[in-house]
Amino acid sequence: MLQEMMTVVAQKRLAPKIYEMRLTGNLVKEMKQPDQFLHILIPRSDLLLRRPISLAEIIPEKKECIIIYRIEGEGTAALADLKAGDQLDVMGPLGNGFQVEAVQTGQTAYIVGGGIGVPPLYELSKQLVKKGVKVKHFFGFASKEVIFYEAAFKQLGEVTIATDDGSYGIHGHVGHLLDQVAETAPDVLYACGSKGLLLAVESRYEGQNAYFSLEARMACGMGACYACVCHKKSDPTGNESLKVCDEGPVFKVGEVVL
Ligand code: FES
Incomplete structure (x- = not known):
């Protein structure tokens, strides 16, 4: 883990409250x-806790990376105010x-995401396609207006979308999309999204070659404070825990209690 003052190259609003930096x-x-x-320090002296934000894309040839975040409070609102040339204290x-x-060249991966859980799946999908894996994306969003990166994902593979309000794609949630393809099992499944989405994945793919990424409240971000623990499903006493920040955030589906 390293720390650096990174420089903002560009910032763009993708949808209401959703920004790409x-x-x-x-x-x-x-x-x-x-x-x-x-793990990003908000450039405001009264906001001391860093905010964990997933990498949406890594572009080594340009020495650039992209993060996508949603404004959830004062910290992320302050991030949205940053302009090209501003500096940001970043750990990671x-x-x-x-x-x-977890998957071989020529095999098929299902990539399942919802809302602000979708961004890290872009870098994943890119890396899988580069490896020669066939990718199929299943995404859920609240409504048409908060959908982002659909065209970018379409360049990598099939994209199927559900919206909670039916304003775009299938009316419903990601579980409904997965039910439509239930007869064909993928070689691997990766998921990131809300607890509801992860439960929908768990109920259908536990015991298979499937992985999901957990969200957790974090403080230190590197395994020292135990603010982010989840429990092992295999331990009935509930005493054995795993730290989402450094043992996760990705776990095998069925490994942890949601
Ligand atoms: Fe401190 Fe995970 S955030 S241990």
């Missing part, structure tokens, strides 16, 4: 695995992300 710095050389995250890359080694 492009950063440059030497840390990019360390970024390899999809769904590792950056942190966490154990998605393993592209």
Whole structure:
């Protein structure tokens, strides 16, 4: 884990409250695995806790990376105010992300995401396609107006979308999309999204070659404070825990209690 003052290259609003920020710095050389995250210090002296934000894309040839975040409070609102040339105190890359080694060239991967859980799946999908894996994306969003990156994902593979309000794609949630393809099992499945989405994945794919990324409240971001623990499903006492920040955020489906 390293720390650096990275520089904002560009910032763009993708949808209401959803922003894409492009950063440059030497840390990019360390970024390899999809769904590792950056622990970002908000440039306001009264906001002391760093915010964990997943990498959406790593562009080593330009020494750049992209993060996509949603404004959830004062911290992320302050991030959205940053302009090209501004500096940001960044720690990372942190966490154990998605393993592209879980699938072989020529095999098929289902990539399942919802809302602000979709961004880290972009780097994952890119790396899988580069490896020669066939990718199929299943995404859920609240409504048409908060959909982002659909065209970018379409360049990598099939994209099927559900919206909660039926304003785009199939009316419903990601579980409904997965039910439509239930007769064909993928070689691997990767998921990132809300607890509801992860439960929908767990109920259909537990015991298979399937992985999901957990969200958790974090403080230190590197395994020291135990703010982010989840429990092992195999331990009925509930005493054995795993730290989402450094043992995750990606776990095998069925390994942890949601
Ligand atoms: Fe401190 Fe995970 S955030 S141990």
